[in-house]
Structure formats: C-alpha cells, structure tokens
Amino acid sequence: DSGVTQTPKHLITATGQRVTLRCSPRSGDLSVYWYQQSLDQGLQFLIQYYNGEERAKGNILERFSAQQFPDLHSELNLSSLELGDSALYFCASRAPGTGYNEQFFGPGTRLTVL
Amino acid sequence: GENVEQHPSTLSVQEGDSAVIKCTYSDSASNYFPWYKQELGKGPQLIIDIRSNVGEKKDQRIAVTLNKTAKHFSLHITETQPEDSAVYFCAASKPGGGNKLTFGTGTQLKVEL
Numbered sequence: 095d096s097g098v099t100q101t102p103k104h105l106i107t108a109t110g111q112r113v114t115l116r117c118s119p120r121s122g123d124l125s126v127y128w129y130q131q132s133l134d135q136g137l138q139f140l141i142q143y144y145n146g147e148e149r150a151k152g153n154i155l156e157r158f159s160a161q162q163f164p165d166l167h168s169e170l171n172l173s174s175l176e177l178g179d180s181a182l183y184f185c186a187s188r189a190p191g192t193g194y195n196e197q198f199f200g201p202g203t204r205l206t207v208l
Numbered sequence: 209g210e211n212v213e214q215h216p217s218t219l220s221v222q223e224g225d226s227a228v229i230k231c232t233y234s235d236s237a238s239n240y241f242p243w244y245k246q247e248l249g250k251g252p253q254l255i256i257d258i259r260s261n262v263g264e265k266k267d268q269r270i271a272v273t274l275n276k277t278a279k280h281f282s283l284h285i286t287e288t289q290p291e292d293s294a295v296y297f298c299a300a301s302k303p304g305g306g307n308k309l310t311f312g313t314g315t316q317l318k319v320e321l
Contacts, residue, residue: 096253098251127308127309136311136312136313136314137252137297137309137311137314138311139308139309139310142307142308150307150308152308184251184252188307194239194240194257194259194301195240195242195301195307195308195309196242196254196257197242197254197309198254199244199251199252199253199254200251201250202250
C-alpha cells in the first residue's frame, strides 16, 4: 500500500458525460501527478499540482481539468467523454524537499466510456 | 522532449533464472531513473531507482545499472520467482518542468515453474 488513495475504483459512463476522479496523496506530500494508462499509449503524464498550484502540464486534453484543494486532495474532471477516454487513471504523490522525483502511485480508477 | 525506449516487450524465464530489462533515454539532462512493477489491477509500485551520480544499485534480488554515456539503464532480477511475474516499467526524469516521469512502454515478465 503506497498510502495514495483514489476513488472510485471503477467508473462506467456514457459518451458526452462528465466525471470526477478523486485522489488523496500520502500524508505530508504536497505534489500530485495525474497519469493516464491506455493499452496503446502506455503511461502518459497529464498534469501536476504542487500545494494547490498547477506546476506542469503534459498531454492533457482541453476537455480535462484538475485542481488541488487546501487539504491537498486533488480531483481530475473529464468532460464530453469519448470512447477513447476509456483508460486507467492514476495519481501519484511525491514528498516535498526531495531533490529527486520519487513518485508513489495510487491504485487507479478504471474508466469505461460506453 | 524525453523519449524512453524499453526492451523486450515480453520476457519469459524459468523460475530461478535471471531476467534483464533494458531501457534507453534521449535527454542527457535526465538524472533519475526509477523502475516500477505493476501487477494486474493495481497501480505501479516503485521497486528500485537510481540517480545519475551512481552506476549501480542493488536491493536483494534486484539491481539496476546506469550507463550515462550510452544513456542506457537496465533492471536485473536474479533467482526469479513466480511472484515476480508482472509488467515492469522504466522511467526517466529530469530537474524542472514539474519533474514529470517519462515511462517506457513496459515489459511483461512471466516466470514459469
């Protein structure tokens, strides 16, 4: 158990809908990273937050957005869902003050868009 | 941007044999190279990492080597056991830019009895 929690574990929805995925980082970690894992694209970095502020963006679609709240939990919002958005979504957290990028992953949310 | 290539995509070994997975990276500024193990239905688990100022690191049956000149790093698992069966990912990271991890495409390791 990495200490990173994600809810829900599974999510099934229809095209055009909007969903919210939730992540709580390890106690004391200030950084949260979101990744998408699909069969054809592997693990792709989406976005990073540090202590409530966006720090880096990767291959995140405009239909997707995220935020990190004062209690440091983060939410990833996916809207106007398409079939191709079906994937595993992971968040990871990183301890503050470390010079290197040790990231600890949560168990993921499996999103199925029908 | 950074590109990480990983080989092989699948690897089958007999229990007790060694397994080696190789990765190359493109950005010479990368300074941190973790390896993750992902079991079915679970999130990636950090199993070992190496920093650019070190050439080799060992932790019991697993070891990682880094060749900065060749921009190449490898995972070595000795005395493989059935519970080592999983997908293994290498990754690379460099300072700045949010320190994102760029992952390889994964290696499905199967340890056969």
